[in-house]
Amino acid sequence: MQQKNITGFEKEYETKDHPNIKGVQIIDGKNNFQISWLNQQGYCEYQIYLEYMKGIETPATPEMTHGSDIHNQLETIFKKDATPSTFEEAVEVSKSEASMSRECFVISPKYGIRGYIDEIWMTPEEIVIIDDKPGRTPYFSTMNQVRAYCLAFKDMTNDERPIKAALRERGTSNLFWIEIFTEDVEKQIKFTIDRMHGLLEGSRPFVPTKNPNKCRSCRYKRYCEHYKHE
Structure with a gap:
């Protein structure tokens, strides 16, 4: 399988930062x-409000730092043997010869989403989009994240090959969850993305988690009006 280091795109978008919401672009x-x-939304929507609407900053947790270190190590190793390519070239070549890429950027102005895919396998038969996570539990929130990568990729390419979403145990080759990106799955993730846009536009309220275990481990709890101190 060829290794393609995707360095850019043939199509460029004009972007500007949102005037009030950190991290949102127009x-x-x-x-x-x-x-x-x-x-984050699947964990607790109110975290998004505190971090991006209120602009509250907190130190990275040890788990976050460890995850970033592993990502960086894998990316460095990958680039040593990878061939530079545009996104469009990599997709086209994969229709006749299998290839893989890491940290593949995808963007969909239509659905208002963007992000970096941890790893993507593109073969003449299928596309497999992989997101690395700690542990081996496929949470609804992590499944939604990789489903949105699938949606953005499909919107960018109009590729007719089957697309699969997968979660992999970080630092291993263990794909502990995999799903075909069907029309029903696509409808579900579009609904979730629409809700996110409603939150950002102010037409829907941010709903805090009701799980006390999440609250106790939350790095925003000291700033959260919903946190019940024990």
Whole structure:
């Protein structure tokens, strides 16, 4: 399998930062948020309000730092043997010869999402989009994140090959969850993305988690009006 280091795109978008929401860009007149926020949204929507609407900053947790270190190590190793390519070239070549890429950027102005895919396998038969996570549990939030990567890739390419979403145990080759990106799955993730846009536009309220275990381990709890101190 060829290794393709995707360094850019043939198509460029004019972007500007949202005036009030940190991390949101305006592309083609529509709010565009990072796909990784869907993981956070599934954990607790109010975290998104505190971090990006209120602008509250907290130190990275040891788990976050460890995850970033592993990502960087794998990316460095990958680039040593990878061939530079544009996104469009890599997709086209994969129709006749299998290839893989890491940290593949995808963007969809239509759905208002963007993000980096940890790893993508493109073969003449199928596309497999992989997101690395700690542990081996496929949470609804992490499944939604990788589903949104699939949606963005499909929107960018109009590729007719089957697309699969997968979660992999970080630092291993263990794909502990995999799913075909069907029309029903596509409808479900579009619904979730629409809700996210409603939150950012102010037409829907941010709903805090009701799970006390999440609250106790939350790095925003000291700033959260919903946190019940024990």
